[in-house]
Amino acid sequence: xxxxxxxxxxxxxxxxxxxxYLTDTSxxxxxxxxxxxxxxxxxxDDLVRFGKRCITEIKNLGDQAENHHPKLHHFxxxxxxxxxxxxxxxxxxxxxxxxxxxxxxxxxxxxxxVKISLSRSNLNCRKPTKDLPAQIPKYFWTSGQWMTExxxxxxVSLATRTVAFPNKNQDFNTDHELNGVKFFTSATDSxxxxxxxxxxxxxxxxxxxxLDKIPLSLFFVKMRDEATNQLNxxxxxxxxQKLGTKALPTAELSLVNTKALLVxxxxxxxxxxxxxxxxxxxxxxxxxxSRMRRVVNIARDYAQRRIAFGRTLSELPLHARTLSELxxxxxxxxxLVMDQVDRMGRLEHAELNNxxxxxxxxxxxxxxxxxxxxxxxxxxxxxxxxGLECLGGQGYIEDTGVPVYLRDSQVLxxxxxxxxxxxxxxxxxxxxxxxxxxxxxxxxxQNCKVNQKKLSEQDELRVKYCTKNILSSVxxxxxxxxxxxxxxxxxxxxxxLSMSIAHIYIASLLLVHCGENKSDRTDVSADVQCLxxxxxxxxxLCKIVGPAVSGETLSDIVSRERLLVSDSNGSGRFGSxxxxxxxxxxxxxxxx
Numbered sequence: 001x002x003x004x005x006x007x008x009x010x011x012x013x014x015x016x017x018x019x020x021y022l023t024d025t026s027x028x029x030x031x032x033x034x035x036x037x038x039x040x041x042x043x044x045d046d047l048v049r050f051g052k053r054c055i056t057e058i059k060n061l062g063d064q065a066e067n068h069h070p071k072l073h074h075f076x077x078x079x080x081x082x083x084x085x086x087x088x089x090x091x092x093x094x095x096x097x098x099x100x101x102x103x104x105x106x107x108x109x110x111x112x113x114v115k116i117s118l119s120r121s122n123l124n125c126r127k128p129t130k131d132l133p134a135q136i137p138k139y140f141w142t143s144g145q146w147m148t149e150x151x152x153x154x155x156v157s158l159a160t161r162t163v164a165f166p167n168k169n170q171d172f173n174t175d176h177e178l179n180g181v182k183f184f185t186s187a188t189d190s191x192x193x194x195x196x197x198x199x200x201x202x203x204x205x206x207x208x209x210x211l212d213k214i215p216l217s218l219f220f221v222k223m224r225d226e227a228t229n230q231l232n233x234x235x236x237x238x239x240x241q242k243l244g245t246k247a248l249p250t251a252e253l254s255l256v257n258t259k260a261l262l263v264x265x266x267x268x269x270x271x272x273x274x275x276x277x278x279x280x281x282x283x284x285x286x287x288x289x290s291r292m293r294r295v296v297n298i299a300r301d302y303a304q305r306r307i308a309f310g311r312t313l314s315e316l317p318l319h320a321r322t323l324s325e326l327x328x329x330x331x332x333x334x335x336l337v338m339d340q341v342d343r344m345g346r347l348e349h350a351e352l353n354n355x356x357x358x359x360x361x362x363x364x365x366x367x368x369x370x371x372x373x374x375x376x377x378x379x380x381x382x383x384x385x386x387g388l389e390c391l392g393g394q395g396y397i398e399d400t401g402v403p404v405y406l407r408d409s410q411v412l413x414x415x416x417x418x419x420x421x422x423x424x425x426x427x428x429x430x431x432x433x434x435x436x437x438x439x440x441x442x443x444x445x446q447n448c449k450v451n452q453k454k455l456s457e458q459d460e461l462r463v464k465y466c467t468k469n470i471l472s473s474v475x476x477x478x479x480x481x482x483x484x485x486x487x488x489x490x491x492x493x494x495x496x497l498s499m500s501i502a503h504i505y506i507a508s509l510l511l512v513h514c515g516e517n518k519s520d521r522t523d524v525s526a527d528v529q530c531l532x533x534x535x536x537x538x539x540x541l542c543k544i545v546g547p548a549v550s551g552e553t554l555s556d557i558v559s560r561e562r563l564l565v566s567d568s569n570g571s572g573r574f575g576s577x578x579x580x581x582x583x584x585x586x587x588x589x590x591x592x
Contacts, residue, residue: 021051064090099140144193174259215267233258244407295387
């Protein structure tokens with residue numbers, strides 16, 4: 001049987017990526033506003049060079065590392081237990097580049113944070129560690145952060161079962177020995193980690209109720225004994241098979257008399273690690289924005305090359321609107337993240353120079369870090385998914401290199417706290433600092449008073465509309481919070497509260513941006529359009545309390561919602577016994 005020859009010689013032109021520093025007008029504008037001319041001139045050439053490196057060497061190494069996943073070798077050829085994690089050459093080279101570029105060693109220098117935002121598409125889930133001689137790869141250390149145990153990772157105060165026995169033979173490297181199981185340990189190929197444990201004196205036996213009463217302490221652990229290069233009492237059981245971030249080794253392991261050094265005061269572990277949580281949540285947010293930016297840039301470029309219905313996709317009004325909405329979300333998230341970067345930097349600078357810390361800025365940072373993390377993470381999954389859809393079927397094909405961005409994005413709403421966990425954290429801030437919400441709202445109102453440049457008549461109308469909308473949302477937030485508190489609905493509404501805070505604050509930042517001096521632009525129409533589109537996309541900006549039946553209590557609402565959760569869950573409607581199996585991909589174990 002003969003077949004018709006494949007004669008169609010036409011091929012779709014693939015999308016291009018460009019220097020992410022030079023092509024991100026919002027980032028350039030923010031840097032122009034935040035940095036002095038002297039600093040901009042000092043860092044510009046380095047960022048241009050690094051932007052080029054991101055789309056060439058770093059991208060290529062990231063692709064190679066993605067295709068060569070880490071492997072765990074429990075034993076050597078002589079059956080000695082070694083638990084060696086083998087990572088690819090590309091992964092090791094990315095590690096070296098992190099050192100060469102100073103992504104860790106220079107801490108929170110603005111240049112470095114910009115570098116991280118440009119490169120984060122290919123460098124995943126490594127913890128930053130400060131104050132190490134880390135611009136020479138040989139001395140470059142990264143760190144893990146081992147919190148999650150079998151019982152969970154969010155509620156560490158009750159889930160942690162790792163114990164720390166005081167070590168009488170104390171030296172600088174160790175004053176305790178840890179014993180326990182850590183269920184998720186990211187960056188297990190790092191040189192060090194921080195972890196939580198409960199100090200039990202005299203190695204005495206203790207039951208779980210007594211153990212729960214012992215407060216958590218923070219410990220520093222070196223992965224290996226520097227003299228022998230052997231693992232420091234660490235037994236690696238398995239590497240996790242994850243949806244994304246596959247190049248990064250994540251393990252399940254046990255600590256067996258692992259030598260550790262107490263950090264800070266005993267029993268102050270959660271308080272001591274909260275500082276690190278602020279940093280890692282901010283890095284998580286930077287990762288989210290960088291992934292969104294990469295995928296939206298790909299979708300925008302593809303829209304100029306793909307022809308459908310006789311026109312390029314960029315000329316189709318509906319597709320153009322979709323792209324503009326994605327761009328709007330990315331810009332909003334970028335402003336939110338860079339606002340926290342700037343705030344954290346100024347607070348740290350004051351602390352390091354023994355200057356008084358602005359209590360207003362400290363309160364805003366404590367409130368807005370969890371808001372920023374949860375909002376950017378959720379938006380990243382949605383934006384990246386829509387970006388893939390903009391490429392049609394090619395967005396679903398692995399060898400285009402695009403689906404990896406969606407797989408890697410999903411971890412961002414889980415790692416360092418899920419959306420609900422972070423929403424409860426926002427609620428704790430408001431409970432511990434009753435003035436926090438008022439401080440936040442005052443800042444929003446202050447942002448609405450920024451002097452605007454000369455605008456066209458249409459732009460001026462848009463700005464006035466948005467300003468009015470933001471201010472009305474401030475009043476609505478006050479009203480909703482008062483109602484939710486009186487009705488004891490605040491916990492139930494904490495997720496909507498967090499999202500509303502994000503929407504209102506981003507809108508106010510975009511409003512401020514319309515009146516700021518830009519790098520080399522006098523036309524602010526695109527900035528006004530971004531503001532207007534963001535406000536209309538998310539209207540109403542404040543949506544905390546939904547319609548409720550008069551007199552309804554929290555218990556009434558929860559009971560009604562649980563009807564949907566429990567419906568058809570494990571019991572037959574006609575009295576019959578329901579078949580039950582354990583969900584597992586490795587075979588079905590029936591319990592009939």
